[in-house]
Amino acid sequence: MGIERLQAWIYGTDDILTLHSFAAGLDWYWVLLAPVAGGLAVGLLLHWFTDDGRVRSVADVIEGAALTEGRVETKRGLVSALASLITLSSGGSTGREGPVVHIAAVISTYVARALKADGVTGRDLLGCAVAAAVSASFNAPIAGALFAMEVVLRHFAMHTFAPIVIASAAGTVINRLAYGGVTEFSLPAQNILEFYVELPAFLMLGLVSGVVAAVLMRAIFWTEDLGDAVQARAGLPRWVRPAAAGLLLGALAIPFPHVIGVGYETTSLALTGGLLLHEAVVFTVVKVAAVAITMGGRMGGGVFSPSLMVGALTGLAFGLMATAVFPDVSGEGTLYALAGMGAVAAAVLGAPISTTLIVFELTGDWQTGLAVMVSVSISTALASRLVSRSFFLTQLERRGVRLAAGPQAYLLGTFEVESVMRGMEAPRAAPEEACWAMIGEGTYLDRTATLEQAMPLFEKTNAVFIPVVKLGGGDRPPQLRGALFQVDALRAYNRALAATAAEEHS
Structure with a gap:
């Protein structure tokens, strides 16, 4: 709701799902300057209220679960939530799940401190908060519960299962009371899979998706390193960096308004086959660049929604080529978009189980599970070899926090x-x-x-x-x-x- 209201004030529309179509009709200078103004506001916020100019995210929640008894930074967390709100409302090419997860962790930290909870209880509270937040954000109760255990707590202990599931269900109830319980994406028709003949194609899609996911993650890290080097060499104050990123993003959005915001409209077009092959390829490249600029420029937001868009575009492009080469044995090209969406997102998050379920719950399509699962498993296995297990764990590894190898390495x-x-x-x-x-x-x-x-x-x-x-x-x-x-x-x-x-x- 906060994103909708601030976006309406900046762009003149509160509809997150059709932002890029609306922005395409605006004057070019407005599309250029909106991310600049948002970046400047974010830069000043982070400069005044954080010691490192960095937005807190899911990686910090994972670190809190492992190393600080389920607690995260509260003051910097609230500032980061505000920074991400501004980023997403002003056209930043990121997602809302990172800020949602972190603000949930901030709330659980306040509760844990008030209760003087020990480490086990603190982590349980954190898992419950994250599960409820993900479920309320995406109307995905099953995936919300599993996300909390698979990604944040990184275990499936029995004693955490019941409270996390109850919290996830509560989050879903809130979502459905507010928004009516509809799925995020609507597919036009039942996808049909020619099972035995077509499965090798989904194995190949998994490999392609794993490479694309690795490119997306490495692009973000490369851009962040480049930003650090340029900032140090030029002696720029750190509050300038998000504004400079906003300028680059705005310039990119003039010819490609599809990169503005979370990208649900373009993702829906990919899932319904509303794009041509060259459009899917070009939009994939442009979106990767936009995400890298936004996150490398420290503007705020999460990586899940962008990975869904990149994955859907990748899958659609692959599917259009596969169905053109083998039209007699291929199903719908949109099925590949669905599988690619799950495969890239799972590889980025390092969460094959919860991501597969999120894809099903976001689309309402449970009949194509085999295709999605095959692509997800291959992409996750490949991408985990190219980075330190996932985007979040690689972020921590770059800060010297070695969680990827397990407790024996970080304890x-x-x-x-x-x-x-x-x-x-x-x-x-x-x-x-x-x-x-x-x-x-x-x-x-x-x-x-x-x-x-x-x-x-x-x-x-x-x-x-x-x-x-x-x-x-x-x-x-x-x-x-x-x-x-x-x-x-x-x-x-x-x-x-x-x-x-x-x-x-x-």
Whole structure:
């Protein structure tokens, strides 16, 4: 509703589904300047209220679930939600699911803090909030519940299933009371699959979709790196960056208004066969560029809706070629658009199960499940080899947060050595003389270091303990605070692994 009202004020229409058709009739300078104004507002917001000028998104929610007991940043989260609202209302080429998921996480964080919830309860509350938000946003109760478990919590523990399903159902009820329970996309006719003969084509579509998904993700990361380099070299203030991205996006939208907003209208055209082959190919390339500019320019928004549009266009282009080459054994070209939509989105999100169900629930077409599942499975398997499992996990990997490899890889980074070390006055403390000798040799740990940094040092030195110091700075000598024993580090790590396993299998 917020997007509709702000969009109506900027563009003169509150219909999100037909924004690009309406924008095509506006004066060129309005199409150019609207994203610039939105980008400038976003840049100033992020400059004033965040320390890094970055919009918080689904990746931060996944990090919160794994590392901070289901909590996320609240102040920066609210600012990010406002920034994404402005981006989506002013023509930003992103989606609404990222902001929706993150604002749900912010709400669950406030609740968890009020209840003083432990880590397990905090993560359960987070899962419930995310499931309800996704369900209310897309009218997709089954997919909303599975998205929360598959993407955010990254496990399917039995104790989380009931509350998450109830929350997801509640979100769907709210959606249907407000919007009537209609599907996002309407397909013109029943899709028919020539099962055994046509399945190899959907395997090939899965491969193509996996490559397209990887290109989309890498384009975003490349644009972000390019923006960082240009900003640093030119010495530009960070609030200028979203405005510059808005300028590029507006210039691209003048000949191609299809890139404005979430792209539901173009996605619907692809699913109903309303585009020609060359249009599907060109719109795919242009949309990838627009998404990369918007997200690389730090304007805000999510990546799910754009991946649906890119996937539908990719699938339609593939389907038009396949049905032209083999007209006697091929079904409808629109079936390929449906399968491609799921395949690209699943590869980007790293969520084959929930994405497959979202596609079914968004379209209301449950009869073509085999084609969608085949394409989704192949695309996800391929794209996960080209990036770190998914778009969100690759985002975290680029920040140094290694969640893709599982708890055994990231749990060490959750322990500061000061919380595990033995103080100098503790029973069975390390000999002080030996500690100073090791410090003199350069073998020590800063008290703010983590076990992730300590374990390689144990491996390298084969020491039983390593001194922990507080660095004095300047010419002041370090202060000896204690020593980290390898056995204590391993014990803390094993306990964390056991607790994680117990939660995931409870």
